[in-house]
Amino acid sequence: MTGEQARLRLPQKTAESRLIVVARAQRAEDYDAVLEALIDAGIRSVELTLTTPGTIERLPHLLERFAGDADLGIGTVTSLDQLKSAVDAGARYLVTPITVPELLAEAVRVGVPLVPGGFTPTELFASWSAGASAVKVFPAGRLGAGYVKDLRGPFPDIEVVPSGGVDLESAAQWLAAGAAAVSVGGPLLGDAFGGGDLDALRERARGFVAVATGGA
Numbered sequence: 087m088t089g090e091q092a093r094l095r096l097p098q099k100t101a102e103s104r105l106i107v108v109a110r111a112q113r114a115e116d117y118d119a120v121l122e123a124l125i126d127a128g129i130r131s132v133e134l135t136l137t138t139p140g141t142i143e144r145l146p147h148l149l150e151r152f153a154g155d156a157d158l159g160i161g162t163v164t165s166l167d168q169l170k171s172a173v174d175a176g177a178r179y180l181v182t183p184i185t186v187p188e189l190l191a192e193a194v195r196v197g198v199p200l201v202p203g204g205f206t207p208t209e210l211f212a213s214w215s216a217g218a219s220a221v222k223v224f225p226a227g228r229l230g231a232g233y234v235k236d237l238r239g240p241f242p243d244i245e246v247v248p249s250g251g252v253d254l255e256s257a258a259q260w261l262a263a264g265a266a267a268v269s270v271g272g273p274l275l276g277d278a279f280g281g282g283d284l285d286a287l288r289e290r291a292r293g294f295v296a297v298a299t300g301g302a
Contacts (some may be wrong), residue, residue, distance in 0.1 A: 092198045093217045096245075096266070097157040097178045100131035104261060105298035106181075106247065107291075108133045108161060108271035111279045114140030117148060120275070123284040125155045133161040133181050133269065136168055145175040153178075163200075166192055173198050183224060183267075185209040190216050201247055220245035220266050223254035227251020231259035238264060258297045268299055270294060 100106060107129050111117055121132060132146070134141050135239065137184055150160055152192070153176075160172035161181035172180055179199040182189055190213055193200035199219035204210040205228075210221045223233065226248030234246050248260045249269035257268045274294050278287045 092142070094197060094219050096201075096219050097131070097159075099157045100159075100179065100267065103128075103130040103292055103295070103298060104265075104267040105129065105236075105257075106131045106133050106136060106159070106267055106269040107247070107274060107294075109138075109275065109279075110135045110271060111138045114144035116137055116279050117144060118151070119284065120278050120287070121148065121152055121156075121286050121289055123278070124291050125152060127288040128295040129156060129291050131267075132159045133159045135165075136160065136162040136172075142171045142175050145172075145177065149176050151168070163189065165189075169193065177220065181222060183222075187216065190218055203249070205253065207237060207240070210237065210244065210246075214241065214244050220247045222269065222299055223248045225250030226256075226260070228299060231263040231265070233252070234260065234263040234265050253296060254293055261298065268298065290293055 097118045107124055109132050157178040159179035160177040161232055163169050163180050163182050169192055173196055180193055181201045183203040185204045190200055190202055193215045201220045202213040202218050202222040203222040213221050223246055227250050245266040247267045248265055249270050252268050252270045253273035260268050274290050276282055
């Protein structure tokens with residue numbers, strides 16, 4: 087089976103919104119209020135990270151509450167056990183910070199979209215050719231948006247999602263350069279998981295949504 091035959095596309099809301107919010111909380115119980123504010127502001131895809139204790143256990147509850155409005159994925163997946171737990175809990179997609187061929191092969195086998203992280207053309211093309219739904223350029227803050235054009239010279243069909251250090255200005259640049267979506271964390275979330283103003287979070291989120299949808 088070739089990568090193209092095996093490839094699962096990103097979930098519909100994620101692909102259409104072109105924006106993934108990486109939610110890295112201190113406690114899984116803190117997800118609810120922040121996700122509610124993000125979704126209210128138009129966010130349609132949230133990556134919940136396994137660096138937050140209790141994320142897998144909290145996911146079914148979050149899916150019951152929010153799955154009608156947004157794709158909820160699981161990120162920072164680094165082992166087969168984590169992948170299986172995320173899939174069993176109902177994750178709509180998976181994200182890794184690194185290139186691990188075994189994780190991609192298993193995701194393809196079980197039919198869940200996976201966005202593996204990589205930095206070099208060799209890593210990114212290897213994942214793409216093996217059936218990745220998109221490839222995460224990480225840490226994107228070390229590169230410029232022109233990297234998308236550079237990659238698409240030899241790899242014209244590759245779907246790129248920059249992550250790490252993507253702020254509002256660089257999000258617009260990456261998307262204009264042809265990125266399939268942008269993955270954003272701190273520049274959007276700010277202090278939301280530390281008791282910050284959720285109305286201010288909504289305003290920041292609306293700004294990113296406008297950029298992702300071409301409205302700004």
